[in-house]
Amino acid sequence: MTERYAAMVAVGARLGLRQGEAFGLAVDDVDFLRGVVHVRRQVKLFRDRRMVFALPKGGKERDIPLPESLRLLLAEHMRPEKYPPVQVTLPWRVPEGEPVPARLVFTTRQNTPINRTEWNRFVWKPALVRADVPATRENGFHALRHHFASVLLERGVDVRALAEFLGHADPGFTLRTYTHLMPSSRDRMRLAIDGAWGHDAGACALDVPSERVS
Template sequence: MFANVSTVFTAAVDDELIPKNPCKAPSVRKPRSDPKKLVPWTSKRVLAVRDALPDRYQIVVWLGAGLVLRQGEIFGLSPDDIDFDASEVHVRRQVKLFSSNRQVFGLPKGRKTRKVPLPDAVADAITAYMTAHPPVEVTRPWMTIDGKPTTVSLLLTTREKGAMNCNYFNTYLWRPALERAGVPDLRENGCHALRHFFASTALHEGETIKAVSEYLGHADPGFTLRTYTHLMEGSSERTRRAIDTAFLGEDEEGDE
């Protein structure tokens, strides 16, 4: 509402009806909007969308919901980044798309690489996927359109053996899958919903905000906390249970 009023005043200034936009006065504070609480997908919805995708692209859900990768990081993942013995994945790059529809390899968002845990179920899915769809070497410039050509063995590629294009994937694969799964085609139901599922699941199981923030690749754990704090409302119950257990245990020890 504030933005709409300010736009009206700006138009009035342009039309010389008023000298200044009062909404921009130093004494006027822009009201803070209440952030919309994030509602994570259920595991049932995650699996429904996965199964609604063509077989070749179902791995996207495994990597997004199971490894908390961003879409570009999913498209840029190489088998060389996966350490099956250590049960971890090194997130080293993403596929970026410029306005000219040209792709490049680049560092993850914030130019920050990271490591994420590799659950057994996801490891098995990746192994099965590589058997059915062998990795393909793809060459793209590094960081900029005229950057150094870099060749990477990619886990997920197009049928034409190129890097996935986010515009194509979202329009012709993801949105039809949402429709088939009965999921509304809304902004909050993009691929990033898979990351929210990972975060909410990890927090529900007692993982720390600091760890979840690192897995997400957030620069500020405070941002992670602000985004997901409402999903941790059961923490007070866990605290009460922990204190009760401590005192009950002390009483039991005293009775011996």
């Protein structure tokens, strides 16, 4: 990925944002002090190429914990000498809507909002080719969201919490979508016990004099 958009890949993979939500992320949405990202808007593209700001899919804002690794990466990305946030104004919800400003974290080289179609064609797909990854629909930006979900499930994050982070109104939908990524009960058992006891068999020895052990 080109340097300008490398942090956007991290946003997709570490926060599970949809592509339009990543395009619409503003600096005011990132609470560096409290470690929270407020997902408040997305950039929507109409067929006539006009773009607007709108609520995230489902019509509801949400909060996602900000991992320390991403906090540092975003702070570095937004440094004044690199890619400082850019004030952008777009209509709200429909092309005829009221103009709404936002200081976007990610913009084009022309300091304009990102057009999904052009970005996928000229940035994302060439990056896939350079990484020797098939430039197919399955490997679109949304794959980062699936990665986010799989990492959290693998590490035992509750499905209800994951649904909240992903912006799913129904945790059942999250479960049906990602159940194939969840570790089996046997795997969970092994991880739970090994996590509690470690791998040192000697740790189970009783700390008592040998003559008292029958």
